[in-house]
């Protein structure tokens with residue numbers, strides 16, 4: 155597969171963009187090779203600037219749950235763009251999308267829209283601190299909550315991919331207020347809470363971890379966090395930026411039946427446009443400016459295009475869509491396991507609905523330490539073989555693969571044929 159134009163563009167991009175990209179994992183550094191530049195995308199397929207087609211399992215890192223360029227979403231955007239692209243003042247779509255989220259996600263009584271998942275988690279943590287009058291937060295090793303200073307402590311996603319889970323530039327003063335526990339290990343959380351009585355403002359968790367690869371919660375883990383937070387007056391924040399409307403109509407909290415105090419969202423709720431949000435109990439949310447003393451604001455927050463794309467996307471997400479995603483996911487998982495087994499390659503697949511990761515390991519993967527047993531060199535070789543066969547996986551061993559409603563049998567067959575050859 156020739157990628158001459160991608161190569162040329164990467165050369166040009168590196169002259170003006172840091173590392174040639176605007177988000178680190180896109181640079182392909184952990185898998186070797188050079189990034190592919192894309193020209194267009196439709197359904198489950200992305201076309202690069204050289205005219206090569208790829209079955210896409212990145213889905214823009216999660217938002218494209220309906221597939222690319224879904225006509226209803228495109229139409230909503232076109233209608234919106236003709237009415238103006240930004241008002242910096244209230245518009246109808248903001249409360250319509252807000253009402254849709256509140257209706258579907260039980261814990262969300264009030265919501266604030268922002269422009270990214272990073273902004274959502276930063277806002278939620280500040281709010282939890284303002285509400286409780288406490289400074290510290292507990293997060294989990296390998297979980298990623300965007301690039302806010304407080305969260306770049308033992309972080310997942312690109313930070314983990316590049317071996318920089320603790321970023322330079324985060325001051326010791328900030329870092330001391332972030333405590334880290336182990337995912338799926340309640341005792342590690344309990345110990346931190348007990349050693350810091352009256353000081354913990356929030357526990358923030360990805361209810362399904364997606365940024366050290368996909369890792370589901372063990373039975374009782376999320377419920378245990380809920381009980382601990384109730385006991386100690388701690389705000390429980392579910393970071394559902396990845397899982398929100400991805401793993402089910404009520405998001406992860408609906409799937410596992412545990413109610414957080416605050417929820418962070420992004421990705422799917424923007425239908426492919428830059429959006430984030432945080433919401434939860436009115437009692438807590440009403441502490442936000444302009445009602446309360448916790449300041450948060452945004453020039454483009456609630457942007458009409460983003461709200462229109464999000465509203466159109468959520469409107470199309472019926473139970474049938476989730477059933478189809480589950481069916482494709484189950485067949486993909488089973489097909490990959492069979493082909494790996496036939497080739498004698500040890501893999502462990504974790505999947506929750508339409509997000510999954512294949513780890514190259516003989517261990518079960520249930521936390522950060524076990525995720526790190528994945529053979530990253532083997533993943534790199536697999537990734538490049540798949541890429542050259544026209545299957546675009548996330549360029550990191552520690553990321554979630556995303557399936558869309560546009561993935562159909564033809565894409566499944568192409569993926570499994572490519573995997574068979576790649577395993578060999």
Ligand code: PLP
Pocket residue numbers: 215270271272273275298299300301311360364365393394395396420421430
């Ligand atoms: N939280 C989680 C769970 C995420 O997966 C991400 C991004 O991948 C973020 C927060 C940050 O979102 P954004 O990249 O939109 O800032």
